[in-house]
Amino acid sequence: MPPGATPIPGTVVVPNNPPPAQTPPPFAAPPPVVTPAPPQAAPQAAPQTPPGQASQAAPTGATPPGAAGQNPTDAPTTSPGFGVAQVILSPPAGPLRVGQGPYNIPISVTGAQRLSTVTLTLTFDARFLKVRTVQEGSFLRSGGANVTFSQQVNGNRIDITISRAADATGVSGTGLLAAILFDAVAPGTATLTLNGSATGPGNTAMGLQFRPVTITVQ
Numbered sequence: 001m002p003p004g005a006t007p008i009p010g011t012v013v014v015p016n017n018p019p020p021a022q023t024p025p026p027f028a029a030p031p032p033v034v035t036p037a038p039p040q041a042a043p044q045a046a047p048q049t050p051p052g053q054a055s056q057a058a059p060t061g062a063t064p065p066g067a068a069g070q071n072p073t074d075a076p077t078t079s080p081g082f083g084v085a086q087v088i089l090s091p092p093a094g095p096l097r098v099g100q101g102p103y104n105i106p107i108s109v110t111g112a113q114r115l116s117t118v119t120l121t122l123t124f125d126a127r128f129l130k131v132r133t134v135q136e137g138s139f140l141r142s143g144g145a146n147v148t149f150s151q152q153v154n155g156n157r158i159d160i161t162i163s164r165a166a167d168a169t170g171v172s173g174t175g176l177l178a179a180i181l182f183d184a185v186a187p188g189t190a191t192l193t194l195n196g197s198a199t200g201p202g203n204t205a206m207g208l209q210f211r212p213v214t215i216t217v218q
Contacts, residue, residue, distance in 0.1 A: 079197045081205030085112040087120070087177070088211075089192055095216040096184040102132050106179045107160075107194070109139060114170025115206055116140075117163040118177060120196035126156040128190040128217045132181040139175030140164050151178070160196075170200045184217045191215075 078084060091105050107120065118140065134151040141147050146165040151158065160178050164171070191214050198206040 076209050076211040077195055078210075079195070079205075079208045081198065081207035082200070083111070083113040084207045084209050085115070085198070086110050086209045086211075087194060087196070089122075089194055089213045091192070091213055091215050095218045096129075096182070097218050098184045098187060100184065102181045102183050104179055104181055105192070107137070107177045108175065109177055109208075110174040112139075112174070113172050113206065114200040115172070115198050116167040116170045116200050117161070118196065118198045118208075119162075120158075120160040120177070120194060122158040122160070122180065123193045124156050124158075124182075125188070125190040128184065128186050128188040129215070130183045130185050131158060132183055134158060134160065135179045135181070136162070137176030137178050139177055140171055142171045142173075142175065143169070145171075149178075168201050187218050189214060189216055 086109065088108050088110065089105060090108065092103055096103050107122070109115070109118070131153045134153065136147075136149040140162045145167060148161070148163045148165065151160045158180065162177060191212055193212040194210045196208060196210070198208050200206045
């Protein structure tokens with residue numbers, strides 16, 4: 001329409017200059033993609049021990065079943081020195097009976113290596129046993145050596161010393177050192193405990209091992 005013209009009613013006036021095109025909004029970067037962390041497994045609770053049931057774990061320092069030395073009184077003792085000869089008490093197989101006997105209990109050695117002198121101490125329960133005699137064995141006299149044998153009984157204790165004179169070889173092997181003759185005087189259980197020491201030629205210490213024995217008196 002020319003400028004200044006009067007528009008006719010009912011007509012639509014279209015402007016000669018179209019409105020400027022709208023500028024599109026600036027480019028927006030897409031939001032960063034966030035990768036969700038994998039779900040963590042819930043911690044497992046420690047297994048509960050049912051009531052009345054003992055734990056299967058063995059306590060620290062526990063002795064496994066069947067281990068040696070369960071009864072401390074049965075454990076052997078060893079004297080220091082060369083080798084480990086065993087000194088053995090051999091009581092009768094059955095019980096000792098009051099009013100019977102006397103009962104002979106030999107003391108022998110096995111695995112000896114060049115023994116020249118042996119010193120022994122035997123302790124027992126004097127409530128149930130009484131010493132009648134202490135006899136010398138023949139082991140240290142092997143080879144025809146001269147031997148000094150001494151013994152002393154004092155209450156519930158017997159001290160024995162066996163020594164080869166001027167010995168330069170010693171005695172090796174197995175044999176009888178001494179024998180104790182006991183009377184059974186009262187019913188009960190008596191433990192005989194033996195210990196001591198030994199030397200070889202030149203006063204060399206020789207190892208001995210001892211194990212106590214238990215006797216039943218009826």
